Every structure is written in C-alpha cells, then in structure tokens.
Amino acid sequence: MPRALSDERRDLVKAVRDFCRRECGTKEQRDKLTANGQEQHNQQLYEKMAGLGWLGIAVPETYGGAGLSMVDLCLFLQETSYGQAPISGFGTTVIAAAAYERFGTEEQKRLVLEGVAKGRVEAISMSEPGAGSDVGALTCRADRTDGGYLVNGQKTWCSNAHFADHILLIARTGRDGTKHDGLTQFMVPTDAEGLRISGIDTMGGRDVNDLYFTDTFVPDSAVVGTPGQAWNQLMAGLNLERMILGALMLGVARRAFDDTLAYVRQREQFGRPIGSFQSLKHRVADMATELACAGLLLDDVAAAIDAEPDRVFAREASMVKLKCTELAKHVTLEGMQMMGGYGYATEYGMEAMLRRTVVSTVYGGTSEIQRDIIGKTYGL
Structure with missing residues (x-):
C-alpha cells in the first residue's frame, strides 16, 4: 500500500x-x-x-x-x-482502452471508452504460435482490399476474447524495413465474420483463447492509429500494462500472506502455534519485508508516471512487473508449504492463488524479458 x-x-x-x-x-x-x-x-x-x-x-x-x-x-x-x-476482464480492458484513447479516432474512443465505463470488456491480441516474446515475428496478416483489409492467420493466448466486445488485433500489413515495421492495430468485433474463437484449457480455468481468422474483413475505419506503426504504439503502452500486472499480483501476494499468517498463528503442533517456530517465523518476516519493498516500488513508479504521463519508464515499469509477479509466486508457494496439506486443498484457497500467480511471470513479458530490458537500460 x-x-x-x-x-x-x-x-x-x-x-x-x-x-x-x-x-x-x-x-x-x-x-x-x-x-x-x-x-x-x-x-x-x-x-x-x-x-x-x-x-x-x-x-x-x-x-x-x-x-x-x-x-x-x-x-x-x-x-x-x-x-x-x-x-479478470478488467486488466485487458484497461490496456486496450488506453491504446484507443491514445491513438484511436473519436468514434473509436466513444465506442470503447464509454463502453468500458459501463462495464463492457475489451481484449488485445499479439501472441501467435510462433511469436511470443518476439513480437516482431508476427505473421498473421492483414492484406489490403477494397475499403479495408482481409485478415488471415492464427493468434493465441488471447485473454478474455470469449466475452469481450472487440479485440485490439496486431497484424502484419507490410514487410518493408525492420521486423518491427509493417505492424498495424485493428479494432475487430468479436462477432466478425471469419473469426473463430476457441478456448484453451489451462490450470487456471478458461481464460485464454486461440483466434482463427479466415478472410475476416475489417474496414479502413477499424485501423487504430497509423498503419504500419503498431510497434511504436505498443511501446507507448508498456508503462500501463506492466503496472497493471504488477498491481494485480501484489494484491494476490498480500492476500496469500495474510491467509498464511492467520493459519500459522492458529495451527498448533508440538504444543504451540507453528508460527512460533523460528523456521516459519523467519520466513514470515522475509515475506513481510519483501511485500513492503514491492509496495513502495509500485507506489513510487505509479507516482512518477502520474507526474510524467508521456514518458516511458522502461526500467522502472519492468522492475515493478518483475518484482511483483515473482514475489506473488514465491509467497503463494511459501504459503502452500507452511499450510502443509491444507495449502494443497481447494477448501483453503491457497492452491487457487498459486495457480493464478504461476502464469504471471510468463504473460505480459516473461521475467526473463523484464530482466533483459532492465539490463539494457544500464547499457548492457
């Protein structure tokens, strides 16, 4: 906090x-x-x-x-x-909405932003079977046709598409220049003809989807921002995406810590609460300290972004995403260990929090990618 x-x-x-x-x-x-x-x-x-x-x-x-x-x-x-x-739809909705706010037409802004405030959900799709961390390797293409584009290809790991109103799609519209050139953002209704949304079963339940585009027509008015400049537009939104994921996972970590603390205070073995044993007491102390540090980092970076909203805080936002997601995974694993068999039981909820946090170090840029970004900001 x-x-x-x-x-x-x-x-x-x-x-x-x-x-x-x-x-x-x-x-x-x-x-x-x-x-x-x-x-x-x-x-x-x-x-x-x-x-x-x-x-x-x-x-x-x-x-x-x-x-x-x-x-x-x-x-x-x-x-x-x-x-x-x-x-779960809120995170992707805010990320997508920010892109429309920054780069969309007035019509797109009114449709999406007013819908967000009323409770509508938006999705965003970048990843493909052959392109995850390497966004420049995208191959899903949008080819020019009369009055718009025809989209063909597959996307994957698209969160919340199965109940969203639109998908903010990043597709390739050109091959000139570097691999990051020629990418364009489109607003695609989820009921568009030629789009099939297929759920992917995961350990966290139904949350992500494969998207299959077959001659899906999108009009010129569906382009978000400047054609061919999606990479630069995506970079402008990195602060928000990483802060959202960091804040979400810090909330889970705090809850896992509080649930663990309540358990070790009550559970008795060998005639006393297990939290009084040094091995557990010190682990609790370490987690509490790390949570306090992560909270201060999140708060400081959020305040810095508010002070300079047009600046990309590549190092700091990556630090937030890295620290909060890795900490959340660590705290839920520690919670499960300290709760013993009860941590594994669905009745107590720790296993559900663990399942939620495990993927957080992968989506939105893996921890390895975040470390690489941070390192590059130091000239490495």
Whole structure:
C-alpha cells in the first residue's frame, strides 16, 4: 500500500474492500460466481462495479469515466485482487482502452471508452504460435482490399476474447524495413465474420483463447492509429500494462500472506502455534519485508508516471512487473508449504492463488524479458 493515502483514496480502498468482502468474500460465493473456479470473470459482478463508477477509474471524464491517476488505478487493482473478485476482464480492458484513447479516432474512443465505463470488456491480441516474446515475428496478416483489409492467420493466448466486445488485433500489413515495421492495430468485433474463437484449457480455468481468422474483413475505419506503426504504439503502452500486472499480483501476494499468517498463528503442533517456530517465523518476516519493498516500488513508479504521463519508464515499469509477479509466486508457494496439506486443498484457497500467480511471470513479458530490458537500460 502507498505510504500515505489521501482521504479520497482511503475511502476508495475501504469501499472496494467492503464490496469484495460482501459480494465475493467466501469460497461459496466465489465458487458460484466462477463455476467452481473454471471462469475467472463474472459479468454480473463486473457490471455492479461499473454502476459504482469504478470501472471507469482510468477513463477520461469526457467519456464517462472518473479520469483518476495511475496511483488510484493501482489501488483499485490491488484491492480487487486482494478481495479475489472474479473480474479478470478488467486488466485487458484497461490496456486496450488506453491504446484507443491514445491513438484511436473519436468514434473509436466513444465506442470503447464509454463502453468500458459501463462495464463492457475489451481484449488485445499479439501472441501467435510462433511469436511470443518476439513480437516482431508476427505473421498473421492483414492484406489490403477494397475499403479495408482481409485478415488471415492464427493468434493465441488471447485473454478474455470469449466475452469481450472487440479485440485490439496486431497484424502484419507490410514487410518493408525492420521486423518491427509493417505492424498495424485493428479494432475487430468479436462477432466478425471469419473469426473463430476457441478456448484453451489451462490450470487456471478458461481464460485464454486461440483466434482463427479466415478472410475476416475489417474496414479502413477499424485501423487504430497509423498503419504500419503498431510497434511504436505498443511501446507507448508498456508503462500501463506492466503496472497493471504488477498491481494485480501484489494484491494476490498480500492476500496469500495474510491467509498464511492467520493459519500459522492458529495451527498448533508440538504444543504451540507453528508460527512460533523460528523456521516459519523467519520466513514470515522475509515475506513481510519483501511485500513492503514491492509496495513502495509500485507506489513510487505509479507516482512518477502520474507526474510524467508521456514518458516511458522502461526500467522502472519492468522492475515493478518483475518484482511483483515473482514475489506473488514465491509467497503463494511459501504459503502452500507452511499450510502443509491444507495449502494443497481447494477448501483453503491457497492452491487457487498459486495457480493464478504461476502464469504471471510468463504473460505480459516473461521475467526473463523484464530482466533483459532492465539490463539494457544500464547499457548492457
């Protein structure tokens, strides 16, 4: 949590925390909302949050949002994640919405941003079977035709496409220049003719999809930004994506820590609480310290982005993503170990948090990629 909160931010945190406790605070409630953990997003709950004005937290007031800051957004993300609210569509929605806000036409902005504030979901698609970390290797193509483009190819690992309104698609429209040239962003409705969305089963349930495009027509008006310049446009959004993923995982880490702490305080073996044994006490102390450090890092970088919103904080944002996701995975693994068999049981929820955090060091740029980026900023 930030070192000091204004009254307005303290009220926001309390309101979100109370909402999550009331609406999804028990395992029984979460099971009902998520089809026993198979679905990570509940649209009814999501629209309740929209009605409270929270989903438009990062949307400009012109388009029906609150127009708040990165610090506010990170607070909201942490609290919903800590409260285990099944709203997985929010992260990708905010990332996609920011691209439309920065590069879209006025018509695109009104359609998407106003929809976000009302509870609509957006998706973004970059990865392909042969192109993950190497975005420049994309081969899904959009070829010029009368009045627009025909899209052909396959995309994969597209989060939330199965319930989104649109997919912000990155496709290849040219081969001139470097491998990063000739990429273009398109707004593609999920019900577009020639698009097939196929779910991928994962250890985290149904969350990601394969996309198959077969002569899918998109009009010229679907282009987002400048044709052939998607790479530069994507780079402009790196701050937001990495901060979102960092804040979400820090919220999970905090929840896993609190659940672990409650358990080791109560569970007794050999005549005393297991948390009183030095081996566990020191692990708890290390986790608490790391969580405090990660919180300060997230807060500082969020404040820096608010102060200079047009600057790309490549090093700092990568540090946030790296630190918070790796820490979340570590804390949930430690929680499972300290809870013993109960950590493995679905009844207690630690295993669900572990499943959620394991993939966080892969999506949105792997930990290896984040380390490489950080290293490059030091001239290495």
